[in-house]
Amino acid sequence: MSILEMEVSTLEFLDVLRQPAFDKILKCSEVSELLKLDGSDAEHFLHCIFTMMFEPENSRDPFSPFFRYGRSHSPGIGDFNGNSMFCLAAACLEVKNPELRARICDLIWCEKKGSNVFIAHMAVDAYIESAEALIEAGESISAMRRIERALRLSYLLRRAPENRVGTVTDYVLKIINDDQFLGYPDRMLRLAYEFGIGELELLYSLSRQQATEMGAEGKYRAAIDMLELSVSCAKQLQDKAKEHEVYINMASCYEAEAESMPEALGCGPLMSAIEALRAVPETRERQEALFRKLRDHQRALQHSMITFSIPSGDLSELVNRSVRMVRGQDFIDSIFRLVLAVHSPTNIDKLRQTTAEALEGSIFFDLGAEHYDGDGLPIAVTPGVNDSTNAREIALENHLAQALKRDHQVVVRACLLPAIEEIANSYFVGKDGWAPFLINNYFVPRDHIEFYDRGLTAGLKGDFMLAAHILIPQIENSLRYVIAQSGQEPTRLFGNGDQDREGLKALLANPTIEQIFGKDATYALKTILTDKVYGDLRNQISHGYISSNEANGDASVMLWWIVLWILALPYRDYWAAKYSAEFFAEWPRRTAD
Incomplete structure (x- = not known):
């Protein structure tokens, strides 16, 4: 019986929740040891409630399914039986444990099942009570x-009678004024800034103080987060002197972070330092010095952009091999295995040679063809071979795009999808789960990290349609970002004085891109996104021509993987140092590509 069909009475809920063992629970995750999925309906129902993932940063939907892949998922908000939720609402007043009471009341409020503002207020009070118990137990993250x-919940209800905004804000202000940041001053101060708790001068002063302390300890990432908050406070205070001072400190912090890294990884922090100084007048000389340092780091990055491959056996064995190959020590290890071992960008020179040999003397090479999209519109023509060298080249490139598409179809279905599903079923990726690959990445501007985080998460959950919609515009912007790091201006100046950004095709044709990503990855990216014979994914998605099935198809999966490959490859040496010994013990090393 599904959770949507499960009818549970108030008394059945109370029989479970009144058990003495529940009084000692600190976190909902501990409940799974007390409740059995194969027990009573009430136990099963409550087990599903208490094991949902808690995401407090999402004001409207703070709970998500424990697992999700494609269209399948465990219970989440909206999946519970309505009558049972009404009965649970009647029982929640007798739940003594604040952690469990907070979860139940909050879910009832989110489900809008027999709930009113009073039950939401109960949830707020219970969360604070639970936080205090967790602080006492040393569980500062959970608190x-x-x-x-x-x-967040109290602010959603700030216009309701007897709201709890004052109670919660006073509690947060007390923690800040006592310098009791629960070990997470960045998060606490950001929440205070977001909800206007405390004076701006106080938040500015505290964030600067925390940034100085963290920078001195070598915690550059946390220090920069605090400096960004300081900038926001200075802007609201309309104090340019403070703002410029923070930007200069931020640039110094980025530079120090770059110096603490291997050269190949320092490009992102140095570019961020330059961007910070651009907001400060009369810093051109220092910007130029950082650009010179950036060039040295970029040369080191180009030398590190290599990978290795392990030859595959029979196609029938690829699925099992790919699944076994991504069973790493942790999520980071598994992702590196996915991008470095399960597959590598198709060798385009070898595929071109194979395609040319297969077509030589073939009737398909002689006749040519027309290509149509899903609506039956002609989108490309492959010319028949004649004495024109140009016709032969066009025909070969079109057949090469088709060959690459066929190769990608095999790779996606036999290697990538099974491996991605294995990773998705093995790990939960919460907020900032992709941070090790995105923060200070030469491909990702700092203020675009969330786009990549959501796009990668969507793909890992099997929603490649959403991933493609998020990532395609970001790829174009990131290409400009990479070209700008090389000292070029990725814009065009027209005769009438107008200036516009370079388009995707021009960006992909820039030699800098191939120098950094390599010929194979650049060709694959260009073909997937812009080649009409392959599918012209960027144009099809941008203009809404593509069907939902096609948008969730092989091209979107392959694009997601290539983006992940680009993001992860600069950190290859880190993976090799920490994880590769166990990997190569199981998969003997082959020659590098």
Whole structure:
């Protein structure tokens, strides 16, 4: 019986929740040890409630399914039986444990099942009570998350009678004034800034102080987060002197972070340092010095952009091999295995040679063809071979695009999808789960990290349609970002004085892109996104021509993987140092490509 069909009475819920063992629970995740999925309906129902993932940063939907892949997922908001939720609402007043009471009341409020503002207020009070118990037990991370949820929920209800905004904000202000940041001053201060808790001068001063302390300890990422908050406060205070001072400190912090890294990884921080100085007048000389340093780091990055491959056996064995290959020590290891071992960008020179040999003397090479999209519109023509060298080249390139598409279809279905599903079923990727690959990445501007985080997460969950919609515009912007790091201006100046950004095709044709990504990855990216014979994915998605099935198809999966390959490859040496010994013990090393 599904959870949507499960009818549970108030008394059945109370029989479970009144058990003494529940009084000692600190976190909902501990409940799974007390409740059995194969027990009573009430146990099963409550087990599903307490094992949902808690995401306090999402004001409207703070709970998500424990697992999700494609269209399948465990219960989440909206999946519970309505009558049972009404009965649970009647039982929640007798739940003594604040952690469990907070979860139940919050879910009832989110489900809008027999709930009113009073039950939401109960959830806020219970979250604060739970946070205090967690602080006392030394569980500062969990406590911080409960406080954040209480704050966001109370602000959703700030216009309701007897709201709890004052209670929660006073609690947060007390923590800040006592310098009791629960070990997470960045999160606490950001929440205070977001909800206007405390004076701006206080937040500015505290964030600068925390940034100085963290920078001195070599915690550059946390220090920069605090400096970004300081900039926001200075802007609201309309104090240009403070703003410029913070930007200069931020540039110094980025530069120090770059110096603490291997040269190949320092490009992102140095570019961020230059961007910070651009907001400060009379810093041109220092910007130029950082650009010179950036060139040295870029040369090191180009030398590191190599990978290795392991020859595959029979096609029938590829699925099992790919699944076994991504069973790493942790999520980071598994992702590196996915991009470095399961597949590598198709060798385009070898595929071109194979395609040319296969077509030599073939009637298909002589006749030519027309290509149509899903609506039956002619989108490309492959010319028949004649004495024109140009016709032969066009025909070969069109057949090469088709050959690459066929190769990608095999790789996606036999290698990538099974491996991605294995990773998705093995790990939960929460907020900032992709941060090790995105922060300070030469491909990702700092203020675009969330786009990549959501796009990668969507693909990992099997929603490649959403991933493609998010990632395609970001790829174009990131290509400009990479070209700008090389000292070029990725714009065009027209005769009438107008200036416009370079388009995707021009960006992909820039020699800098191939120098950094390599011929094979650049060709694959260009073909998937812009080649009409392959499918012209960027144009099809941007203009809404593509069907949902096609948007969730092989091209979107392959694009997602290539983006991940680009993001992960600069950190290859880190993976090799920490994880590769165990990997190569199982998969003997082959010659590098």
